[in-house]
Amino acid sequence: MTSRPVPGPLTPAWKELTAHAKRIATVSPRELCAGSARFTDFSREAAGLLFDFSRQQLDAPVLTTLGSLADAIGLRERIEAMWRGEKINITEGRAVLHVALRQPQGAGIGGEKIARDVLAERERMLSFAERVRNGDIRGSSGRPFTLVVNIGIGGSDLGPAMAVEALREYTRGAPRCEFVSNIDGCHLADVLETADPHSTLFIVSSKTFGTLETLTNARTARAWLIEKLGESAVRQHFAAVSVNHKAMDEFGVHRDYRFQMWDWVGGRYSVWSSIGVSLAIAIGRENFLRLCFYKHL
Known part of the structure; x- marks a missing residue:
């Protein structure tokens, strides 16, 4: 040291x-x-x-x-x-x-293990995002997702939300993205009012999966989905980004729909981590990589 x-x-x-x-x-x-x-x-x-x-x-x-x-x-x-x-x-x-999140393959920042972990998780996240975007991953009734609701707060909300707004030109043909961060129930209620449960994907973005505001909104969204489609639908309509696998198990997030982040990623920089999965769905794999690696292209 x-x-x-x-x-x-x-x-x-x-x-x-x-x-x-x-x-x-x-x-x-x-x-x-x-x-x-x-x-x-x-x-x-x-x-x-x-x-x-x-x-x-x-x-x-x-x-x-x-x-x-x-x-x-x-x-x-x-x-x-x-x-x-x-x-x-x-x-x-x-x-x-x-x-390390913004370096191309082989950069080796922080050591070989971190470089490998970042690359592997990025590929998992981008593969998932592309499959959602293209309609290959679908809801419990077989319909493609047309609405993605990111539930987070702070860096787990603001970065992706601002990037999607700024890069709206690149979102044509993608599911619509909404971002819910306010613990005031009206925020989520406004989104759910016009949402079709059959074609809505929720992404819970919380490093600890214990943030009060995020969990309150996530549980409300989960209850809404269960009321509409039944509890078995949770596994196909919820994804999550967190380090807390036990909490994701208890919530019912499918193991293929959960993504890792690390404690060395500060909130304000997390849009380039798996927290950016909603952004990747919105703008697509290639544009997300351009955002990460612009200086290396």
């Missing part, structure tokens, strides 16, 4: 930056941007992205000192530790490996 870095405020670079901050605050933006080389000096290009900080309140001494601070606190070493899969999330004692 990489040693804990020196806190920024204890470094000479921090004290130097504090002095620079007082100095630069007295310089007008017009004066800072007066030179013809301002953009060249204060922009960088990397990995297909342009970082333009030429309009920020800084000059060459500030930029140099920021670099010194990064060196003093061990930023490079911490980045390398992240890629190796070390537990750099010191508050929860976890690795931070969401970057």
